[in-house]
Amino acid sequence: MNLMKVDGYLAKIEYAEETDQFRGEILGLSGGADFYGSSPDELRREFRKSLDVFLEICKEQGIEPRRQYSGKFNLRIPPELHERLAITAEVQGKSLNALAQEALQRSVMA
Template sequence: MNVMTVDGYNAKIEYDPDIDMFRGEILGLTGGADFYGRTPNELKAEFRKSLTVFLEVCKEKGIEPRRNYSGKFNLRISPELHERLAIAAQAEGKSINTLAQEALAQRVAG
């Protein structure tokens, strides 16, 4: 995944061949904000502009700019995987939750 970070905000970057530009979408916001650029420097400058405008609008409207996360989510897996996770967790003296947290943290570590 191509991610660009500005001021603690992350954006997913993709190339749009129809317009021959890169498109960025700022992630984790309570609304949508995107931006375009042809070069990395232009893309980063447009990211800053788009983020600034988004934050100003949020401030004017009294809206929290970042989406809130509860720290909970449901995960559906096959019964076979559930069994393997339970056995692995028991063997390590951990809960399935702890084992899953470790695996997820390792996956998103940069």
Template sequence: MMNRMDIDGYQAVIRYDPEIDLFRGEFVGLNGGADFYAADIARLKQEGARSLKVFLEMCAEDGVEPRKPYSGKFNVRVPPDLHADLAITAAAEGKSLNHWIADVLKQAVQG
């Protein structure tokens, strides 16, 4: 997926920062911040691995779980007419709205 980088099983979002003319990577889903910068992709991977190593070492020293826990629940606000259309579409596919939305979201992140 574009703008995403996997480093040792941890996900980072990559963006170009025109103000400093560098790519910036930021690990997501962590119990803290870890970012890294580089001018090219090869160096970005190296800097990401270095940043992640430092972050994980600090977590180990402090006894902190590196990954942020997720409950599997979140609220989404949509206009009432969209809510109705979603519910109808889910029912037409023989699924609950929750199951249908989960399937759509899964497809979105995988492909």
């Protein structure tokens, strides 16, 4: 996945064949914001413009710009994997939550 970062915000970058441009979608926002550009420089400028407009609208409307996360989510896995993970955690003297958190931390971008 291609990512671009501006002021601590990340955007996923994809090629949009229909417009023959690159499309960016800013991630982790409480609403949607995207932008287009034909070159990396143009894409970065448009990212900043789109972000500035989004942040200004949020400020005017009293909205938190970043999506809020609780720190909890449900994960569905096969019972056999659940058993193996629980045993692995027990062998390592950790909780299943700690083992999962460590594995997830190794998998994240940025």
